[in-house]
Amino acid sequence: MMPRVFLNEVLEVGLTVSIQGEDGHHFSRVLRVRSGEQVALASQGQGYLGEITGVDSGVVQVRVLGHLPSHEPVSPVYLVQGLAKGDKIDVIIQHNTELGVAGFLLVETKRSVVKWDTKKRAAKVERWQKIAKEAASQAQRDTVPLVRAASCVEEIRGFLASLSASQLLFLDEDENETGLGAALAGVENASTVLVVGPEGGWDGAERQTWVNDFGATAVTLGPRTLRTETAGFAAVAAVLHHNREMGG
């Protein structure tokens, strides 16, 4: 597998770009790449094939040779995740980034054991964003999913407004009628937001907000009880499979 790096600049075939900073260090000192080797470059959601043309004191020069096929789902799937304790969110970000999630919103809920102060929250998000970048690179994605946080209804509203996704599915262990499969049936390649509660679930008022104010459809994943760290991943996999994004 070719090493992959995310760049911010707009790439064009024929252009030569520099990989610097942490990535430059990683490529030159850890991977010990050499001139003539091929690498994958990802920028603006697209993948490019590059050839290394020079390595010098932590800076790697790469010439853009051509385009690579897209590694991104056509219809994005976003994950809203109730804040959970320990390193569960780390694992959730890592696994779901691999799978192809387009973006995350971590939400402090009434039953979340973990509570944020403003400073902690920013530091946490920064750390999760780094985990997402590493996972995206490992999974050979063309884009790093954005990790955001919300501590109140208005922040959630802002997140949802920014996506204008066409379906909002609220995973609900108290829902007995509408299943995820039933909700997806007949829906073709919709952009989707999946909402997963914390360990203790959402409280009644929060559930009302999601369903009544935000218009989410409450769905069950079936009769087996999944924990917060498995429910989201299972639902994302199901939606991506439904959208034919996991091998047709």
Next chain:
Amino acid sequence: MMPRVFLNEVLEVGLTVSIQGEDGHHFSRVLRVRSGEQVALASQGQGYLGEITGVDSGVVQVRVLGHLPSHEPVSPVYLVQGLAKGDKIDVIIQHNTELGVAGFLLVETKRSVVKWDTKKRAAKVERWQKIAKEAASQAQRDTVPLVRAASCVEEIRGFLASLSASQLLFLDEDENETGLGAALAGVENASTVLVVGPEGGWDGAERQTWVNDFGATAVTLGPRTLRTETAGFAAVAAVLHHNREMGG
């Protein structure tokens, strides 16, 4: 959620059974159940509603009140997993048991970093079986998936023969044509075995054995590279969703 216990005896409505041993201790001393409380009993792949009629020094008496709806997939999905290092297999067993996997085969492969001697293998399987039981209980399943191990082709052959599953899908990162979704299209509720390699993948000879000798279909999960601990779970979720086992 009602506490759940797995029993070996054949249950019938009206019967009174004893929960003893570790489970009896757990119910009486940790959960501190009392007479009149309801519990879920699972035996022979079926769930029953029970009422506690007596608690005495680590032994709990339960009267069987009636049947509970099935929590098991109609079409079983089995997971063959190449041995991986660290506690990855623990997590794989736990997450996939929650999801609904019917049984596991852990396979020592050429590229597995972990190698077994006979004694270690038995102890490992016993430990994983315990993890499966705990996860099955937590997920409210009616059955504990059986965990088995294989160190050679003949043991794998024996496992596959014991299942007589109708499709055998080999997750293959070198496969570019047949996707998981394409392989499942048109197949309705087939019992399925999913085969996942270790971190380093299968070697060429192993792949040949799976495809040529065992008749597996090599499939890709799409352009994003999943790690061994995420690939199986994603594929199991996709197959269960395809079979309408995750909420229709």
